[in-house]
Amino acid sequence: MTDTKPAAPRAGLSKARAAKNAVELVMNIIFFVCGIASVLCVAAITFYMIISGTPAIKEIGLWNFLFGTEWAPTASDPKFGILPMILTSIVGTMGAILIGVPLGLFTAVFICYLTPKKLGKLLVSAVELLAGIPSVIFGLVGMIVLSPFIANVFKIPSGATLLTSMLVLAVMILPTIVSVTITSLKAVPQEYYDGSLALGATPVTSIFKMNIRAAKSGIITGIVLGVGRAIGETMAIIMVSGNVPNMPNLFKSVRFLTTGIVSEMSYSAGLHRQSLFSIGLVLFIFIFIINLILNTILKKGAKDR
């Protein structure tokens, strides 16, 4: 730049440019803050879960807390064993997966291959609707419709059982399984299917032996997502599980990790309250592990492609 231009406008220009740069800088910083907001949130949640979950575990003892079989926080000799809840959560989730995954998988196959397009679209919207229904509604209907039904069929006094909870959870994870499976089935190259037909397999055999295998990693992702949803579900199963801290038994009332927190939070105090936060921490660790598994699968899937 040589000094041939008049001084005044250049000063104005550079002032404008400086203002513009300042705005750019400010916006840059604002967007950066927005960008790392989720990192900060996860960090804060982890921090607070650990801070509030550890005191009770320290006082009760890790072994007694995790593997104690008796939960009686308000007794004169209080017991804080959450093994029944941990096992219930695991068994309940497994049951939901065992019922929900086959149902979801076959539904997805039905939607993708075996039905006219219009009916398929209708089914997809139905499944999307199911995904949007609040969990309290599942709980309500489970309590009013499913519980009495289970009690009738199995001739037990109360239908608020582990089995009822499994069924409700299975319906709740259905949308996740179906939509993820459909997405991954649609991503399978048409050539696989054509090739299988050309080798002499029937269409149905090709679907089940070729396409489903090709879509395996997507389907597993769906299952892991379903596990995450089932293990964290609270309000639906609090109404159908009966809420008694028994060891998991299909036809007995049980208490999940999540429902244990909600049902006692309102009247707990002192060590009892702290122990509820510790249950939260245990649940959080479960979710964290599931997230790690999910991340590994996704990474592996990306590498395969």
Next chain:
Amino acid sequence: MTVNTAARSQVLIQKEPDSLTRSRIRPFDLLMQGLSVLAGTITLFIVIGLLGYILVKGLPQVSWEFLSTKPSALNGTYGILPNIINTLYIIVLTLLIAAPLGVGGAIYLNEYARRGRLTRVIEFTTEALSGIPSIIYGLFGMMLFNNYLGLGYSILSGCLTLSIMVLPTIIRTTQEALRTVPVGYREGAAGLGASKWHMIRTILIPCCKNGIITSLILSIGRIVGESAALIFTAGIATNLPVNIFTHMKTSGATFAVQLYQYADQGRNEVSFAIAAILVIIVLAINLATRLIGEHQKAEDR
């Protein structure tokens, strides 16, 4: 050798003379096909049965009086006006907090950040946020906002908790919308001398307005249906607001929380009435996102 092959094919032909045209019944195929049809039917039946049952059982209970009064223990009547107001309040306030953060985060990820470790961490944590169950959000919100920051059981602390919860939805949907904006638009703007912020403000945000609106509607769905996170943070009170600004500092139950309260007390008719309203909201949200999607498609054409 040659004789052998010929003989074998002869045998084969005699065995199945029309194997190419006649399809044999395969038990595996039949079973799998049957199971698929069965599963599809069950799923359809579950959805229709669930929605139908709730609407049939709940809608007759919904009256103008039910919608426009507050519950009165004295008269033994139920009204959900406070819940309607609380729900609206929480929706607006949560979106006011979460929308700028979420959209800004998506813009940062898509427009500012270079692909690298930081973006990977951000994307991982966003995924993690969407995987955390609402009960954990409830515990966290209770500890941080209610106790540590001293907000107590209040609508404001519920909103702060929920805004973290809906953040992943907004970020992901906005990001998808941003990705559909052609690179040429950005380059064109840069070529004309527009600064980055100017380009974002005048080109990117208008271009993905539909995506952003969709993300907000999805968030509304999540907020309306949320209960576990709100019980611990916003509480369960059913008071009509005295002052619109101080109301956020008081406790207040939304539809879903109220539904749980009534179900817990065994007042199932009232629960079903609220459930019917919730189902109608869910249907409306579904319809709205679909309409926006079609609108977007029409625009693209």
